[in-house]
Amino acid sequence: MRQDTDVIVVGAGPGGSVTAAAMAKQGLRVLMLDRAEFPRDKVCGDAVAGKCLDLLTELGVGNFDSPDYYKIDCFTVIGPSGRSLRYDFSKSAEPRTPSAIVPRLIFDNDLFQFAMRNGVNFCKASVNGLIIENGQVVGVKARSGKQEMEFRASLVIGADGASSVVARDLNARQPREDRWAVALRAYIKTDVPLDRNIDFAFLDKIQPGYAWFFPISEYEANIGVGMRSDFYKKQNYSLEEALAYYMTTPEVKRLIGSHKPENVRSWSLPIYTPDLKRVFNGALLIGDAGAFITPLAGAGINTAIVTGLCAAQAAQRAFRLGDFSERGLRIYNALWRKEIGANMRRELWLHNVLSVVPQLIDSFLAASRSVPALVPTVLGKL
Ligand SMILES: Cc1cc2nc3c(=O)[nH]c(=O)nc-3n(C[C@H](O)[C@H](O)[C@H](O)COP(=O)(O)OP(=O)(O)OC[C@H]3O[C@@H](n4cnc5c(N)ncnc54)[C@H](O)[C@@H]3O)c2cc1C
Structure with a gap:
């Protein structure tokens, strides 16, 4: 089975759902794939920073007044x-x-439902590889039950977490043990x-x-x-x-x-490493797939969402210019560095000293x- 869309987002965690919703709001056809059905658990400390709740409120996700969001x-x-x-x-x-401390079973589903409300198409499928033609990522191969599928798009966003298949196929897995x-x-x-x-x-x-x-x-x-x-x-x-x-x-x-x-x-x-490659011909890596865990606190929900929003901005520009090359998508690096670069450097330095x-x-x-x-x-x- 083969399906075409504008963008494929692999992974419907916080990074994937918010990125997919942002791009769908821009008018793009977005297909989000996840191997899990939602709601689903995710191993986590369940701590969501106040600044992250502010950002999500601004995006229109909700107001987080429910007692499920246990305020600290x-x-x-x-x-x-x-x-x-x-x-x-x-x-x-x-x-x-x-x-707030909120079980990921609840939090991730709230973000997933936000993506659905904004017109993102979802398919439960496990991605097992990228389709790369002439050095350009043009889609993904996936499996759902016994069915093998191919999805093609101008852009693939790897939001598939620490065990990212997208990062693996692009040789972008974090190589250092101390990271x-x-x-x-x-x-x-x-x-x-x-x-x-x-x-x-x-x-x-x-x-x-x-x-x-x-x-x-x-x-x-x-x-x-x-x-x-x-x-x-x-x-x-x-x-x-x-x-x-x-x-x-x-x-x-x-x-x-x-x-x-x-x-x-x-x-x-995967702890943040400054010089990891995250931009490719036809693909970007966000959140844990792009090794954006803060070095000191070991937190990654906020950075997954922030880097996802930066990727959505880079995508908007790429669609406007019709340029999905690494060069055309490179602005992503400047965008996330502006948002979180200084904080990440400070935490990495502190983490190295305290280690x-x-x-x-x-x-x-x-x-x-x-x-x-x-x-x-x-x-x-x-
Ligand atoms: C024990 C622990 C405690 C933590 N505590 C905190 C905390 O308190 N606060 C905090 O901010 N961060 C915490 N983190 C980090 C946080 O969990 C991650 O940084 C965050 O989940 C990253 O979001 P993401 O969207 O990038 O990826 P994920 O949340 O990992 O989502 C990835 C999604 O991709 C899907 N997927 C994976 N592979 C495939 C595939 N091949 N095909 C299709 N779908 C796929 C998965 O099913 C999943 O839904 C903790 C991590 C751990 C391990």
């Missing part, structure tokens, strides 16, 4: 020595929309009502990396642990063991009592007690 008032950072610091967002000089992280997530019930606080615990045993405890409701939390892959491979414990260790720390133990973690799953994270000397987190927490303005300056922007 403050965060606590725990250093390797056990020293901790709590930061209340209401103390921030600029008023800001609170971040990958692995993380494990679970859900857990609690005995006591939870504050609207999120914990980032930089435990001595899990360096460089951190464990987290993010409430999704009054009596349930998303709990997890993540580490950079190259360091993780040298450890003699598994992520499951690291999570079990975190669950024995007094503060977590007090909350969870004897509850057991449920729905435990792990996945990998070598994690004790600096304790020094930072100690210094912040004397100079409270340090916290909003350094952490408040994450």
